[in-house]
Amino acid sequence: MEHVISVRNLRKTFKDNTALKNLTFDVRAGEIFGFLGPSGSGKTTTIKILTSQLMPSSGEAKIFGKDVFLQQSNIYQSIGVLTDTSGLYERLSVRDNLSLFAEINGVAKKNIDEALDRVGLLPAARQEAKKLSRGMKQRLMIARAVLHKPKLLFLDEPTSALDPGTSLDIHRLLRKLNKEGTTIFLTTHNMEEADKLCDTVAFLNDGEIVDIGSPQPLKLKYTNNKIKVILKDNPAITVNNEKADAAKIHSWMNDEQILAIHSLEPNLEQVFLKLTGREL
């Protein structure tokens, strides 16, 4: 499998503060990769290094097989970066925002309407940016990041300031971009978002990856192997998912007592807590 991002023993120290300690991970072509961690764990520092905005103290970071620090000028052709919603020209229209951005960055303008269409903003092309909702602004920022059709898109907390409905909208958009072939690297501290969107998640704590994998296997790895049974005349009863407790479930079933059975598989939030002792 082709690796779009390869990071080996990456370390970043700011004076006496070690923000990243020996990070090692790979991102496969075509996946949505979630970099999860609480505030201060090193997510933005990692994105900055991967997008060659910040030098690491040591280690190696490659994008499309090329070292990000040796090939700086080429890297921006294959990546798109969205770090926050600042930097829009409030008084310009949606289309003119992209047009000016294209001019400043030497990107062809022919893709503007296609980019607006991809993010569902074509009908709003003439609207002034300052009149857009937060979600629409975020879409415009995404359109800006994908204007040159990058194969890899970096998103730092893409839904952090959005309400749940608008976040869902952005999730749908990211899935669409991913289906069209864009590999996505996103940071978030929203575990539900990561669970729904990501093919792979890496848990970052204090500058270290404490576990990495697909959400479902990760949750199963840390499951406590319990099942919750809700009976007609009783509160919920927790039993072990083991042979010894099978007879109990069988007998409740025979007596038509069972209203519902739930596995007690942990969510990613609980997995993180189990791994680090820290909430997000």
Ligand SMILES: Nc1ncnc2c1ncn2[C@@H]1O[C@H](COP(=O)(O)OP(=O)(O)OP(=O)(O)O)[C@@H](O)[C@H]1O
């Ligand atoms: N320019 C800097 N100078 C000094 N320390 C820094 C600098 N940038 C980041 N740090 C420190 O590095 C650590 C990681 O910060 P980083 O911004 O990468 O975390 P984060 O996971 O992105 O947090 P958040 O979710 O709040 O954005 C923190 O302790 C932070 O204070």
